[in-house]
Amino acid sequence: MLLQLAHHALGMLSARLTTIAVGLLVSVLAHAAPPRAEVIHWWTSGGESAAVRRLADAYKSAGGVWLDTAVAGSEQARAVAISRVVGGNPPTAALFNTSKQFHDLVEQGSLATVDAVAIKEGWDKLLPEPILAAIRIKGHYYAAPVSIHMPTWIWYSKAAFRKAGLTAEPATIDELFQDLDRLKAAGLIPLAHGGQPWQENILFRAMLANVGGRDLYLRILRERDPRALQSAEFRRVLLTFKRLHSYVDAAAPGRNWNDATALLITGKAGIQIMGDWVKAEFALARQLPERDYGCIAGLGSHVPYIVQGDAFVFPKSADAQTAAAQQLLASVITAPRTQVAFSAQKGSVPIRPDVDQSALDSCARKGIEILKDKSRVVGNDENYLTPDQNGALSDILTAYWNSNTSVEAVQKLIAVALTQ
């Protein structure tokens, strides 16, 4: 009756719309909907969102529907994902770092596994050990890795090196400091640094890897060995870290990492120690590796290669369609072709070595080469430390960097924070 009234009132247009609506409803009921994946991530900068579009495109061409939920800031994005899981309205997939960040979710039984994809693709053989260790818990795979970053690359501006009369890139830690001295003498900012705790943490890890070596790196961060924490070698690492402070300009505190990279791009600063995401900044300024800037993974072939990964986790769902969408997503984003397209935009290294490397730049190829040597691969700090321990360590390091605390006191504080 009501329907008829409406028809009369609104005439043919309404009738037509109703027909269309009913038709749509019927077709939705008749055919299974395509797999829909709502994905929470924090990739919002220019290069990052171009990269995530590659994932979305691949998912669409595999027949899926990608619903993008980008949240600015990694911590915020993870907080949103966790609170939605807790609140009973989980996304289809959420981005985390390959670390302990999502292990609490696993313990709570909130995450679905991607065992089928992992076994079919042979992740055990393909993925670097630290990534596997983060996503494989008690034989089950709880996340699909998408990228491998290396946080402690040493970048240098070729223009600044020319100005300082430097021709070769540093090959040892002593040469690095000699070059910094030469850059300083030439009136340049020797070390472009952004004075934020996480960036100071990167300098520390770079020194732990380059000065301390693989063994000390693992004993400090993985074993949290009290003897190593009190050792003279670790003290040397801390002193070298602090020594870098004398090569930083006065305006460094609070500076963003990309502003530090801009100092290299404009030739005002010589060296920056930062993850391979800086390549996106160089690319935006139309600078090329080897021509305008250089990249050094480590000072010497013994230096460990730190693996910092991103991975998607899949919150459990009772809905079979969601589960299917999750499995499809896990297999699409880890496929070799998606990996190459994504990595070229993101600046990262593909998670698997069996990909076509021609689309990647020379720094990424260096990374892939080093990754083949399993003895050089180590995890990032967040692989071994809880977010809480890592945060406490970061507080101590940034306070040490910015004050005149004695190294002995700092060493004690770190030992307490990590063995707590």
Added chain:
Amino acid sequence: MTTRRRSRPGQYGAHVALLPMALTTLVGYLGAMLWTLRVSFTSSRTFALDDYVGLAQYARLFANERWLLSLENLAVYGVIFVAGSLLLGLVLAVLIDRQVRAEAALRTAFLYPYAMSFVATGVVWQWLLNPSLGLQEVGRRLGFAGFQFDWIVDPDKVIYTIAIATIWQASGLVMVILLAGLRGVDPEIWKAARLDGIPAWRVYSSIVLPMLGHSFATAAILLLAATVKLYDAVVAMTQGGPGTASEVPAKFIMDHLFGRANIALASAGAIVMLVTVMALLAPVVYLRRHASGVSAR
């Protein structure tokens, strides 16, 4: 008293109308408070757990250098911020009260900072204070080669820059509150003072300002609340740096709540802040109630 107690029509209606608000307060505020208190006695990480560990989180909190520094920073900041905002707000209010021209325009200009998000204005302050971009660089380009204003990168002075920026933001609000109070002063008082030939400053300091007790208390409570929840200014201007030099408790709590997945320690911090606020506000509230009781009689 007996006449008051007699029930009037509409009395229950008012209570019923207030019920949703009362429930929100009970469940949303008091409930959340009790939940936070409970979590602070556990060893919860990402999720709330039930394994009670007594006061262990509080012990850890007060052994944490960053927390202690945060408390110290908050105390220093609070004194400067509350005193500075009250003083500047008072000066602005008195000046505007002297029947200046374009009063409305000035009022808007002074109140404007309060209407803007500090996340945006904080970035502007960060640039202004940055030694290689901002005031220091401008001063040097103007020919003062030795001009130095690098507080924001100086661990010993950075907290003052936060205070300066937030005083700039809050003093407009104080001005409005005090101006409203000044406008409420009986004009007869001014006429009488003029007849007696008393200078204006003397009328303000001895007669008018003592009458503004309520306005000052209101402004002080708002400023104290702003002090305790200080977070956005620090995040926008310094992110707690250099190092941990400008860390504040609210940021410590937020960092541990989310990034560091330690809701138990964050809850302990939140409870300590709550107790501190109650200890600070109790005398103010008591004085206000006491003062109004006196004036009602």
